[in-house]
Amino acid sequence: MKKTLKTLLVVLVLSSLAACNLPNAVPTLIPTLFQQLTLPTAALPSPPPTAVLTPTPTSPFPDWSTYTNQKYGFRVKYPQAGQISDSTDASARIQLPFVQDTNLLEKFLDVSVAENVNPCSSPNAQQYAPGTIQPQQVAVNNLAFILESGSDAGAGNLYDWTAYSTQKGGACVSLTFVLHSANRMNYATPPAEFDSQAEAAVFTDILSTFAWLNP
Secondary structure, three states, X not given: OHHHHHHHHHHHHHHHHHHHOHHHHHHHHHHHHHHHOOOOOOOOXXXXXXXXXXXXXXXXXXXXXXEEEOOOOEEEEEOOOOEEEOOOOOEEEEEOOOOOOEOEEEEEEEEEEEEOOOOOOOOOHHHOOOOOOOOEEEEEOOEEEEEEEEEEEEOOEEEEEEEEEEEEOOEEXXXXXXXXXXXXXXXXXXXXXXXXXXXXXHHHHHHHOOEEOOO
């Protein structure tokens, strides 16, 4: 009887162990444990900031020459082939290059300064009767200019001029551009007519370089 009970107990224990399936339970716990683990993520280094390049402003017409008036404190650039003549503290003439073999004889810039004048005007405009020249106000590089223009003729010569005048303090500075041409009919063999628009194009370029030394 006792032997039978022992046998039954052994059978019951083995049956319980078989039902629990312990050998198979252990492996199923391993992936579950890994699933519950949260591994720390290594912090990635931040990318370096992108460098912002600021272009260095370049001066327009870097190969041009510069006329500087120290007394009245301004400067203006002109083509390198230009030649300064008749220069004083208050005036200068700059002969400018032009296309040859036409009826254009001269192309030049007259720089002049007048003190304590009202209105500020080009000397060329002052040779006309009042009201003949109609001035206009223009702005170039945030500077205010008075624009005047006219023509003079005599002895077979024609002078077309355009002037820009600006004032600072008591100084009125005028830049007067002149195209001096000849009547083609004065020649036995008339030369080609010069291109006034092309020749005058450089005037606005020169004007754009005008600057006060102490703005």
